[in-house]
Amino acid sequence: MNLILKKDHLKHLLNAWRQDYEVYAPQSLQNFTHFLPLQDGFELAFDKAHNTRIPPKALFLPTSEALLKFTRFGGYEEVPSETAPRLIFGIHPCDAHAMTMLDTVFEQERYTDPLWKARREATVVVGLGCDEPCKTGFCTTVGSGPFNHAGLDAILTDLGEIFLVEILTDKGEYLFTQLETASEDQSMQASEVQQAAKASMPIAFETEGLKQKLDQNFASPYWEEVSRSCLGCGVCTFLCPTCFCFDIVDEAQRGERVRNWDTCMFRTYSLEASGHNPRPSRVERTRQRLSHKYSYWLDQINQIGCTGCGRCVRYCPVGLDIRAMLRKAHQLPSEVLHA
Amino acid sequence: MLMPDIDALKAEAKRILSEGMVDMVIGFKAGDTPLHPQPAFFKTPDEVDQLVYNALCQNNLATYLTRFPKNQKIGMVVRGCESRSVNALVFEGQHPKDGLYLIGVPCEGIIDWRKIVEQTGEEVFSIFEQSNNTVLVESKSGFFTLEKETLLHESCSRCIHPNPISANVVIGELLPEGDPALAREKVAAFASLSMEERHAWFRQEAERCIRCYACREACPMCYCEECFVDHITPRWTESGTTPAGMQGWHIVRAFHQTGRCTSCGACERACPMDIKMTYLTEKLNEDMRRKYNFEVGLDATTPPPFSTVTLDDKSRFVI
Numbered sequence: 001m002n003l004i005l006k007k008d009h010l011k012h013l014l015n016a017w018r019q020d021y022e023v024y025a026p027q028s029l030q031n032f033t034h035f036l037p038l039q040d041g042f043e044l045a046f047d048k049a050h051n052t053r054i055p056p057k058a059l060f061l062p063t064s065e066a067l068l069k070f071t072r073f074g075g076y077e078e079v080p081s082e083t084a085p086r087l088i089f090g091i092h093p094c095d096a097h098a099m100t101m102l103d104t105v106f107e108q109e110r111y112t113d114p115l116w117k118a119r120r121e122a123t124v125v126v127g128l129g130c131d132e133p134c135k136t137g138f139c140t141t142v143g144s145g146p147f148n149h150a151g152l153d154a155i156l157t158d159l160g161e162i163f164l165v166e167i168l169t170d171k172g173e174y175l176f177t178q179l180e181t182a183s184e185d186q187s188m189q190a191s192e193v194q195q196a197a198k199a200s201m202p203i204a205f206e207t208e209g210l211k212q213k214l215d216q217n218f219a220s221p222y223w224e225e226v227s228r229s230c231l232g233c234g235v236c237t238f239l240c241p242t243c244f245c246f247d248i249v250d251e252a253q254r255g256e257r258v259r260n261w262d263t264c265m266f267r268t269y270s271l272e273a274s275g276h277n278p279r280p281s282r283v284e285r286t287r288q289r290l291s292h293k294y295s296y297w298l299d300q301i302n303q304i305g306c307t308g309c310g311r312c313v314r315y316c317p318v319g320l321d322i323r324a325m326l327r328k329a330h331q332l333p334s335e336v337l338h339a
Numbered sequence: 340m341l342m343p344d345i346d347a348l349k350a351e352a353k354r355i356l357s358e359g360m361v362d363m364v365i366g367f368k369a370g371d372t373p374l375h376p377q378p379a380f381f382k383t384p385d386e387v388d389q390l391v392y393n394a395l396c397q398n399n400l401a402t403y404l405t406r407f408p409k410n411q412k413i414g415m416v417v418r419g420c421e422s423r424s425v426n427a428l429v430f431e432g433q434h435p436k437d438g439l440y441l442i443g444v445p446c447e448g449i450i451d452w453r454k455i456v457e458q459t460g461e462e463v464f465s466i467f468e469q470s471n472n473t474v475l476v477e478s479k480s481g482f483f484t485l486e487k488e489t490l491l492h493e494s495c496s497r498c499i500h501p502n503p504i505s506a507n508v509v510i511g512e513l514l515p516e517g518d519p520a521l522a523r524e525k526v527a528a529f530a531s532l533s534m535e536e537r538h539a540w541f542r543q544e545a546e547r548c549i550r551c552y553a554c555r556e557a558c559p560m561c562y563c564e565e566c567f568v569d570h571i572t573p574r575w576t577e578s579g580t581t582p583a584g585m586q587g588w589h590i591v592r593a594f595h596q597t598g599r600c601t602s603c604g605a606c607e608r609a610c611p612m613d614i615k616m617t618y619l620t621e622k623l624n625e626d627m628r629r630k631y632n633f634e635v636g637l638d639a640t641t642p643p644p645f646s647t648v649t650l651d652d653k654s655r656f657v658i
């Protein structure tokens with residue numbers, strides 16, 4: 001069932017939700033947008049068509065967080081994992097889809113991350129579809145899309161004066177109880193907007209057979225070529241909604257065991273205690289980043305580990321474009337001949 | 340508008356490659372969009388056909404210099420700041436001067452692509468620098484004529500040395516030197532704030548950091564095999580994005596640049612969080628100019644004041 005949310009009613013609705021949830025929505029922070037909790041007198045920042053600079057994964061896996069506190073005399077206490085009810089409003093489908101992939105990492109049967117799980121369970125996610133998909137995005141290429149439903153409890157389609165609301169889960173239904181039902185015409189109109197958005201996105205690269213190309217060319221000079229100008233910073237991975245790597249550090253002076261974002265693009269990420277580094281240069285690290293997303297994820301969950309949000313393309317300080325890298329990869333020989 | 344002649348630039352790059360004077364020329368090539376030209380490494384004269392040079396080439400190419408063996412002969416397209424970074428690296432023994440061939444281009448400043456996109460939308464098809472100091476941008480939303488001055492990075496608006504220094508050849512007409520007063524004004528304006536205001540600014544900037552270290556990697560002078568933040572025993576700073584960790588990174592990073600920073604601004608251009616950093620290094624640079632009459636990279640032989648120790652030093656704490 002589809003519902004109608006009038007735009008001039010949106011603030012009222014968000015304020016009503018604030019009684020029951022901590023509501024996060026994109027707001028301006030410096031020169032970009034960020035998911036911040038709504039305060040009195042909030043201003044939404046939807047006019048900037050882009051994704052927020054930092055993906056909303058940070059609301060579930062913060063850049064740094066204490067896992068437990070300890071004393072010098074051996075005692076310790078875990079940080080409680082309870083989370084107050086939260087609502088994320090206006091998340092784009094690529095970011096929500098990414099969260100479902102991260103669930104497969106943090107909510108595995110044998111190894112469940114209590115902090116991640118508690119936050120996921122306490123959070124309702126309302127998406128805003130992309131009627132004007134961003135130029136750097138390539139969601140349709142990688143099996144997501146500007147109106148993909150994965151990871152969302154409800155999704156909005158912008159129809160000018162109104163949003164059409166599609167309810168996707170019970171959690172979502174609970175949020176929108178007071179709204180009028182959409183007419184068939186309105187639902188049709190939304191469906192046209194959604195189709196047009198999808199159709200406007202060119203296929204950025206061929207994914208069929210890409211995994212095999214990457215696997216077969218593990219030792220190819222291709223990796224040196226595409227990583228030559230890479231600075232080895234963490235922009236692409238830190239801003240990536242599906243990258244989840246972390247490091248656990250004891251901040252002894254504060255008595256805290258801390259989890260920090262980490263990235264395979266850093267030298268220290270794969271540096272072993274012996275001093276050996278199995279990924280000694282940017283060549284191996286770049287190979288890891290691309291192969292993880294376009295090969296290893298497929299082995300694990302049979303999905304590409306990228307939702308095409310385009311942040312890595314937009315913010316790479318040297319203009320490296322993963323789409324161009326993968327187009328090139330697809331042209332690599334299928335069978336590498338060994339001497 | 341005195342954009343260097345791209346054909347002359349290519350011809351020189353091809354010449355030094357074909358005559359075997361260098362093993363490689365580091366320059367830029369076109370990226371997937373006109374907004375993002377990419378650093379490129381040309382090894383044959385034919386590859387040089389891809390060479391581009393324009394105001395959107397935002398990286399300091401000298402940052403790549405320390406990646407190559409010292410016996411490799413390297414050509415590089417350098418602007419004022421890059422040539423000074425190269426000199427600073429040569430002084431620090433990172434590459435021998437005679438293993439370098441610098442093709443200098445006078446630089447009128449680097450454009451912040453974000454400032455273009457704000458006005459034109461992100462789907463940009465072409466960007467032309469026009470002779471009247473405007474930039475013509477064609478995007479999906481139409482044609483835009485933008486004042487170049489308004490698009491420049493802050494570090495470029497206050498540039499003192501736009502002309503390449505110690506270049507083997509300069510292509511294009513030399514530009515008038517910048518006014519150090521411009522840099523000084525910025526520093527003075529910040530210094531005139533109250534301590535609370537300055538601290539608030541520092542915190543607001545530093546604590547937005549996600550510790551991706553793009554600033555470090557983009558900086559030619561940050562070439563340590565092991566950065567102080569990665570050092571484990573002893574630990575110099577907190578690892579995470581706590582206020583102490585982020586402040587620690589930003590303040591120590593700046594101090595390590597004392598007498599070494601060329602004000603190129605590559606750190607700010609690389610930052611994904613739009614964090615201002617040059618207000619710290621500019622203060623240090625201004626102190627170097629004022630107290631020691633020193634600017635880094637004007638040659639490859641004058642030691643930076645903080646890199647020298649003499650037996651008659653006033654302060655004996657190092658020896």
